[in-house]
Amino acid sequence: MILWVTFLLLAVTSARARMNVLFLVSDDMRPELSIFEGPDFPSPVHPPMHSPNLDALARRSLLLKRAHVQQAVCSPSRSSLLTGRRPDTTHVYNLQDYWRVVGGNFTTIPQYFKENGYRTIGSGKIFHPGHASDNNDPISWTDPYFEAGTEANAFVYKDKVSWMNVPMDLLKNNSLQDTQNADFAIKMIREAAPQARSGERPFFIAQGFHKPHLPFVAPQMFFDMYPESSISLPANPYAPDKMPDIAWSSYGELRNYVDIAKLNASGDINSTLPNDVILGLRRAYYSALSYTDYELGRVVKELENQGLANNTIISFWGDHGWQLGEHGEWCKHTDFEIATHAPMMVHVPGLTDNGIMTEELTEFVDLFPTLVEAAGLTALDLCPENSTNVLVCSEGNSLVPLMKDPASPNWKKTVFSQYPRSADNGHQMGYSMTTAKYRYTEWVKFDMKPLYKPDWNKVYGVELYDHIKDPEENYNLAYNSAEKKLVSELRKELHAGWRAARPRT
Secondary structure (H helix, E strand, C coil): CCHHHHHHHHHHHHHCCEEEEEEEEEEECCCCCHHHHHCCCCCCCCCCCCCHHHHHHCCCCEEEEECCCCCCHHHHHHHHHCCCHHHHHCHHHHHHCCCCHHHHCCCCCCHHHHHCEEEEEEECCCCCHHHHHCCCCCCCCCCCEEECCCCHHCCCCCCCEEEEECHHHHHHHCHHHHHHHHHHHHHHHHHHHHHHHHCCEEEEEEEECCCCCCCCCEEHHHHHCCCHCCCCCCCCCCCCEEHHHHHHCCCCCHCCCHHHCCCCCCCCCCCCCHHHHHHHHHHHHHHHHHHHHHHHHHHHHHHCCCCCCCCCCCCEEECCEEEEEEHHHHHCCCCHHHHECEEEECCCCCCCCEEEEEEEEHHHHHHHHHHHHHCCCCCEEECCCCCCCCCCCCCCCCCCHHHHEEECCCCCCCCCEEEEEEEEEEEEEEEEEECCCEEEEEEEECCCCHHHHEEEEEEEEEEEECCCCCCCEEECCCHHHHHHHHHHHHHHHHHHHHHCCCCCC
């Protein structure tokens, strides 16, 4: 009898020890936060960012200063992170394909927590909506998914323009899409809190913000934070010297907006938009970022109000970077560092409370195993070479070791990204590799289904940037005879791939 009571007490204690997860996502957010800046902040290129809530979260998190997405566009990036597998495993390279159809019936992060007894609740943009996730991947959630939808902005946003500052008086009786989704997340935190506090049932609540994705629609109060006089043009408005044409994207996503379309911008290499348009877009992007920060702050505050701050893991990530006229480029859709580098941070109560900043290279596929380990769930196995029929595994590495040693000598020293192109001669893939000093890319022939493999012998372009001397990637060194040996060494490392670059154990 005593043993049985002891067992029950241990079971209850174990249940209460299970931490909740607040899973926060933003769309198209590059790491343009004040917490990312160095000692020379504010930057001469952009004004000080108003991101107090993200900055506060970062100060009690593992802040990953060099985190890279696996592909710089929404659905491939999200599919990769949420399954813990890279695009060549998910087979998701566009905004339409669903990994459960084209890759395998891979378990997602919220699904894994659901299968471990968590209540999983989602709102806003977590998965890419529509066909790419069978409408927000219903199997991942215990509760019906909530999405206010773009129609929530219809009371102010009627013309398809690239940005809009919403007068505050229009928001007295209406609220924008991200506000409505945040309201739902707050409501669900309140509803799930009693069971979470008692240990009866922990929660995994995911809130995805649409901004600062185009169109940059935000309340006027956030535009007021960035006076027009504070906005600067990008310092590097031209494409990198000796850049192969295949590396370029003509930013059709932006050119489709009516105010940009009327400019007849071609999107060609070294073409440009008028200075006043560039300045307006940059200001609007910053404003939308600060709007996201504000709404995120409301959600985190509710967690604290419910007394759950000390028992909830909080992760935040942006699904990829974004180009704001640097190199004359806009949007994402490239393999440049500015497109694949995105913000990520993870707060684990009792482990990261004093803030940990790491300069080690990390990848978005690392988040799945990190949350699993931090929550004390059964660890994920490394995916085999062919994991089509493996429901749960990971192609990343838990970041928990970096919480204990942010400069671990055993951590991986190379991370990988990719981006597809299509042309009359078939499919190509740009494979990129970032090291402590260099970013190296090869654009090669790519065989789509059923192989999903690169042909390294058919090369359409090569890029090499020295991030110490040239952090903005303005000079492609790949075709310099003096770098022939270096290119050969990096080529071997790129071809060996991510498995050869895993952390030493």
